[in-house]
Amino acid sequence: MAPPIALFRxxxxxLAPDQWPLTLVAEQVAAAYxxxxxxxxxxxxxxxxxxxxxxxxxxxEVVRLGVEEEGGEYTGTAEWIVYKMEFxxxxxxGLFMDHDxxxxxxxxxxxxxxxxxxxxxxxWVEGTGEEVFRVPLDSLPNIFQxxxxxxxxxxxxxxxxxxxxxxxxxxxxxxxxxxxxKFPTDVNxxxxxxxxxxxxxVGVEELLARRGW
Numbered sequence: 001m002a003p004p005i006a007l008f009r010x011x012x013x014x015l016a017p018d019q020w021p022l023t024l025v026a027e028q029v030a031a032a033y034x035x036x037x038x039x040x041x042x043x044x045x046x047x048x049x050x051x052x053x054x055x056x057x058x059x060x061e062v063v064r065l066g067v068e069e070e071g072g073e074y075t076g077t078a079e080w081i082v083y084k085m086e087f088x089x090x091x092x093x094g095l096f097m098d099h100d101x102x103x104x105x106x107x108x109x110x111x112x113x114x115x116x117x118x119x120x121x122x123x124w125v126e127g128t129g130e131e132v133f134r135v136p137l138d139s140l141p142n143i144f145q146x147x148x149x150x151x152x153x154x155x156x157x158x159x160x161x162x163x164x165x166x167x168x169x170x171x172x173x174x175x176x177x178x179x180x181x182k183f184p185t186d187v188n189x190x191x192x193x194x195x196x197x198x199x200x201x202v203g204v205e206e207l208l209a210r211r212g213w
Contacts, residue, residue: 025153033121041086105151143184179196
């Protein structure tokens with residue numbers, strides 16, 4: 001009888017985040033939080049895991065050199081990153097004219113504790129005084145998703161037709177029509193007017209698939 005064949009799991013290739021596929025960036029989301037979709041100026045937050053097992057072995061040295069080249073003081077690297085986002089009317093120029101999704105990012109905070117990261121993310125969203133929901137990444141408005149993905153990946157991301165789309169994260173397979181919303185709403189339309197519309201499920205899925213995550 002032939003000896004048993006040993007099976008070895010291939011270790012993931014260690015790459016800097018700006019070389020990660022967008023699908024991998026999305027997989028590293030540990031938590032996301034959001035206010036009610038009907039709010040005037042909604043907030044969201046994403047807790048991102050900068051997994052040491054996926055980073056180059058010299059990652060800390062790379063970061064240190066980058067900080068010092070910019071004239072900053074290196075204080076170490078962190079494993080959990082919180083991206084805090086909010087939309088206000090003044091963001092329209094960045095979002096519509098400059099096509100810069102990161103215009104909605106209000107802050108980035110880093111820690112080595114997942115619990116602290118989640119508490120900080122929730123506290124940011126709770127600052128609106130509205131109810132906070134823990135949601136999948138895909139439940140956030142797409143401008144928030146684009147903002148997070150651009151910042152976390154550290155590179156330009158091509159904008160698609162989903163840029164101003166807000167769609168549910170989970171779509172039932174037997175559902176032909178999906179309630180979606182344009183977000184932000186048009187400048188002459190109040191946020192609480194909703195602007196929800198029915199869109200064919202296949203069309204929504206195709207738009208979301210084109211994003212790359």
